[in-house]
Amino acid sequence: MSDKILIKSGLILDPATNTEQRSDIRIAGGEIVERGSELNANAEEQVIDADGSWISCGFIDIHTHLRDLGQKDKEDIHTGTKAAAAGGFTTVVSMANTDPVIDNGMTFSMYLQKIAERAVIEVLPVAAVTKGLAGQELTNMVELSEMGAIAFSDDGKPIQNMTVLRRALEYARLTGKLIISHAEDLDLSEGGSMHECALSTELGLQGITYASETVAVARELEIVRLTQAPYHFTHISCASSLDLIRRAKVEGLPVTVDVTPHHLALTAEEVAEYNTNAKMNPPLRSGRDRSELINAIKDGTITAIGTDHAPHTKLEKSRPFVEAPFGITGLETAFSVVYEALVVQNYISILELIKLLTIGPARILDLPVPSLHMGSPANLCIIDPRIQWTYESAKGQSKSTNSPWDHKKLHGKVTCTIYKGQIVYRSEPISV
Amino acid sequence: MSEHSALVASMSSHARELQKLSGPGVDSWKNRRHLLDTKDLSTDELQTLVRAATICKEMMHSGEGPQPLLTSRTIANLFYENSTRTRSSFELAAKRLGATVINLDIASSSVAKGETIVDTGRTLAAMAVDAFVQRHNCSGSAMQIARELGDRVHIINAGDGWNGHPTQALLDYFTMLEVRGSVKGAKIAIVGDITHSRVARSNMWLLTKMGADVHIAGPPTLVPPELSSLGVTVHNKLEPAIEGASFIIVLRLQLERQKQGLIPSIGEYRRVYRMDHARLKLAAEGAKVMHPGPMNRDLEITHALADDAEKSLVLTQVGNGVAVRMAVLYLLLAR
Structure with missing residues (x-):
């Protein structure tokens, strides 16, 4: 798996500074190495389109x-x-x-x-x-x-x-x-x-x-x-x-x-x-x-x-x-x-x-306050607030299914999670 | 003569009368799969049940043998909790209608081997049993088994934990109607350990629905919170509950309640709640005392009152239990 990722066009939610900022995020070596608008993808980078989605610290x-x-x-x-x-x-x-x-x-x-x-x-x-x-x-x-x-x-x-x-x-x-x-x-x-x-x-x-x-x-x-x-x-x-x-x-x-x-x-x-x-x-x-x-x-x-x-x-x-x-x-x-x-x-x-x-x-x-600034560990998730989805516990990751939300319609969904620069979860594409 | 008409010809007049019952209540029973509690019974269904039970009672006392009304039906009595009287009442009721009955005392068999009630149910359903008469010590177990297996078997709740015991409430109601044609406006007292009583709950649903004025009395430690939300009046002491009452349902006190610290002593309970002839004088003229059994004589009811044929309906209740259960089985299971 490539450890070089470019997340494009997400809205970065930073509660530490109480700001929402549209920005691209470049990840390499488990860290956030660059932020900015209109970053161009390198050949070896995996690109994730986060247009319309939110990005939060994990x-x-x-x-x-x-x-x-x-x-x-x-x-x-x-x-x-x-x-x-x-x-x-x-x-x-x-x-x-x-x-x-x-x-x-x-x-x-x-x-x-x-x-x-x-x-x-x-x-x-x-x-x-x-x-x-x-x-x-x-x-x-x-x-x-x-x-x-x-x-x-x-x-x-x-x-x-x-x-x-x-x-x-x-x-x-x-x-x-x-x-x-x-x-x-x-x-x-x-x-x-x-x-x-x-x-x-x-x-x-x-x-x-x-x-x-x-x-x-x-x-x-x-x-x-x-x-x-x-x-x-x-x-x-x-x-x-x-x-x-x-x-x-x-x-x-x-x-x-x-x-x-x-x-x-x-x-x-x-x-x-x-x-x-x-x-x-x-x-x-x-x-x-x-x-x-x-x-x-x-x-x-x-x-x-x-x-x-x-x-x-x-x-x-x-x-x-x-x-x-x-x-x-x-x-x-x-x-x-x-x-x-x-x-x-x-x-x-x-x-x-x-x-x-x-x-x-x-x-x-008493943990370090998480952030998405340059140099921070690349621990984050991408959330699409537009997705309405039905939770099917049997298709989930947990071994158990004891959820009151099984078969229930939910609003907003985590679509991707990155831990130390590695994608640890990516949802199946869901049409909005 | 066809096989069917031969069967009809062999039936008693009562059995034929049962088959001729009609009306909206009969149709609702036909569409109903289970009897889980009295809560969801309509007044039409209750009226039909009473008519059917009346006929069944005549059948019982006419000296006629089993009638071929449910000959194609197999009923399993699934008792996860011991109950000699309820089980034999259901068994007699089923046999008088010609059904095949099997009795399973499961407390000692498969549960001990770790089988769940759903597994046990599935096993019996696979043997093409049509209906379960289920008694279990957990509230909600009847609803649970109906949810899991309800498309394959009819579930009749013979008592689930503290929640419901619908046939007991139905036989109590039927017994009351024999005394006075309606319970509408009648004051009815239910006294004793309400918290742990499925009989109390099923009676509260049924009697309030039929317009009775239901009053509750019991030790405050044995009356559940917010009980008045069920449409009943709650008292601490016995006297205000039974004053002017037409019927007094006395509940059994489990002796373990003292060990659990819910009452200080049996003596104290007797002092405040035991029904006797003196206290009965507070009730309405001709008031009757009822008890779901088995009684703790001289604890919740005096020996003398329990055996006073004029004032106590206890044995009438037992007899009516068979008739009412026949009616329930017939209405739910007759094709």
């Missing part, structure tokens, strides 16, 4: 489950990163609740080796906060951090004991790394399978009260106040949690928040026919929660979108609703879903959306 997903290891039937690092590339992502943060859990140096080095062998984009792995995600003993955080853990999280099995969380936040100072919280009080949510509301009553399903999230956010914020350690709340779903976090940020606590595309686009009504592809944790909430999530994006409380891409097999998702596992895939549909929910619906501008997918997560994770 997206960063702050919350992905790539599975692999003992769960290759759901996803592996190759298919997961291919799915990410198809969604415009050039970096994903992979969660530690793999099988086995990434909670020790040996498993971590094995995972790093799999990443080196199989990933088509950058994977930044998270390590567990506690051994076995059991919420009791801390992992060797210094060792894991030195080996390359981007952050620490017990996502999927949140820490319930606040003394353990306190120690984790104190000890994490040795690493300078962030702790990512899946905020959930497991006693309050026990047995639940969807948002607690009139519909859960109607369907005869045990609900998950908003309080299971907000109670956890409240007590965790007090531990952040106590330790003053940086802390990130992932996949926040409730208006009442946002109220608390907003106040904490005003107060100056070092907390940040991301939200998923599905919580921005869908509500609990999606469950109505026991649709297991609308079952995830935290669950889809009320219409009011959804509007408050959008408001929290507008007022800057939420600064990143994370997919919580959580592949599960068809067999698992064909169990009855109560027994089916939580989680949906999301990498391949993320941009189109949030573009429709936020930009087409006129809540925010396209530049503000791109920020949530690039600079926002980069700042939370």
